[in-house]
Amino acid sequence: xxxxxxxxxxxxxxxxxxxxxxxxxxxxxxxxxxxxxxxxxxxxxxxxxxxxxxxxxxxxxxxxxxxxxxxxxxxxxxxxxxxxxxxxxxxxxxxxxxxxxxxxxxxxxxxxxxxxxxxxxxxxxxxxxxxxxxxxxxxxxxxxxxxxxxxxxxxxxx
Numbered sequence: 097x098x099x100x101x102x103x104x105x106x107x108x109x110x111x112x113x114x115x116x117x118x119x120x121x122x123x124x125x126x127x128x129x130x131x132x133x134x135x136x137x138x139x140x141x142x143x144x145x146x147x148x149x150x151x152x153x154x155x156x157x158x159x160x161x162x163x164x165x166x167x168x169x170x171x172x173x174x175x176x177x178x179x180x181x182x183x184x185x186x187x188x189x190x191x192x193x194x195x196x197x198x199x200x201x202x203x204x205x206x207x208x209x210x211x212x213x214x215x216x217x218x219x220x221x222x223x224x225x226x227x228x229x230x231x232x233x234x235x236x237x238x239x240x241x242x243x244x245x246x247x248x249x250x251x252x253x254x
Contacts (some may be wrong), residue, residue: 101130101249109138111171117254118201125208136215153223
């Protein structure tokens with residue numbers, strides 16, 4: 097295999113795990129690896145166009161779940177979330193130390209040509225459509241398509 101490939105499954109909707117996924121993805125792409133990110137279940141929250149709480153979905157439960165998840169502006173820390181204050185505190189610490197913020201990492205991912213796939217099954221369950229997601233999402237795919245696209249890739253689950 098001449099070109100190294102990495103596929104990252106973004107399952108978690110937690111701020112620190114999303115930072116880790118994007119840090120690995122952009123680092124891999126910057127070192128000439130082909131990178132695919134597959135967003136499923138709570139990971140889809142980071143891809144919503146609406147950054148805050150919005151009741152999107154086709155029925156009451158999906159609208160309620162999407163409102164609770166809250167979009168990229170409401171991603172909690174996996175530990176020590178302190179009632180939702182910790183992501184802001186973490187962002188401040190990152191800025192102070194000149195570390196790229198999540199939005200900056202997402203912009204870098206787009207510039208580096210990282211491919212975004214959204215999980216068709218998760219979207220169906222949560223009542224999300226491709227129109228609800230940022231424009232960087234290339235395709236809505238099932239697991240079989242993701243696995244075919246990730247053949248010969250190192251798969252990382254975050």
